[in-house]
Amino acid sequence: MIYRFATTALVACLAACPLAAAASQSLDVLRDSAVAWLKQNRTLPGARMVAEADPLDSRLRLADCAAPLDVSVPGNRPISSRVSVVVHCPAPGGWTARVPVKVRMLMDVLVTTRPLARGDGLGAGDVRAEERDVASLAYGYVASLDQVSGRALARPLNAGTVLTPGMLAGRQAVRVGDAVSMEASVDGVVIHADGVAMGAGDAGARVKVRNASSGKILDAVVSGPGSVAVLP
Structure with missing residues (x-):
């Protein structure tokens, strides 16, 4: 009688009590x-x-x-x-x-404060800094007036336009085929390497560069004459 009761209880537990599941990753x-x-x-x-x-x-x-x-x-x-x-x-x-x-x-970039004509120079009163999502700015951006010093506009712009390097005429900090110094940040460590520019533009422009050692093609932003910052 006792044996039958124990067997019945065991069967009931197996049916009603699920087995412990293996730990799963959150x-x-x-x-x-x-x-x-x-x-x-x-x-x-x-x-x-x-x-x-x-x-x-x-x-x-x-x-x-x-x-x-x-x-x-x-x-x-x-x-x-x-x-x-x-x-x-x-x-x-x-x-x-x-x-x-x-x-x-999100980063502060320059935005025009008023309508501007082709050939206009840019001063402090012509632009203001606004925080924008630079990941969505396919044509690059300009972060400071230092990057446009001595430059004129290549085309007219409406007020509220995000300034990009392609809107500026004149100077080019990097030209196609130039030897450039590449700077990249990997896990917080700054690495320098030699490269070759595959595009042209002034500071802030996005260009392709080729690593002179590995031949790998990388995306970069022109940071100054003959120098680029490799995008992460």
């Missing part, structure tokens, strides 16, 4: 890790990054990683308004997941 930790890595490694100098990871599929089940997560963005593409961040568990039998992140790179 999806919120994946999202937070992707955002934190972007802010630490891919923020432009002088800019303020605002990043938000998209919700991940709640059906995604990943084993809890026994090692620190490895986070990266493949390739050398500049950060845009949407980034796919790779989060990898390097432990044996680990997994890899992609976290979509919306990014804004």
Whole structure:
């Protein structure tokens, strides 16, 4: 009788009490890790990054990683308004997941205060600094009057126009084929290398450059005569 009662109780428990599930990786930790890595490694100098990871599929089940997560963005593409961040568990039998992140790179840029004509020079009263999302400015931007000193406008501009290097006539700090000094920041360490300009422009213009040693083509911003800053 006692044996029958114990057997019945065991069967009932197996039916009603689920087995302990293996520990699963928190999806919120994946999202937070992707955002934190972007802010630490891919923020432009002088800019303020605002990043938000998209919700991940709640059906995604990943084993809890026994090692620190490895986070990266493949390739050398500049950060845009949407980034796919790779989060990898390097432990044996680990997994890899992609976290979509919306990014804004906020920075003070120059905006015209009044209508300006072609050939006009630019003074302090012609522009003002406004915070804009430079990740969405495909044609570059101008951050200070020092970058446009002695320059004239190549075309007329309306008030409230974000000033870009392509709107300015005259001087070119870098020309196609010029040997340039490349500066890049990798994990907080500044690295210098020799390169060749594949585009032309003044300070603030986006150009392609070729690493003289590796031959790799990189995106960069002209920082001055013969020098460029490689985009993260």
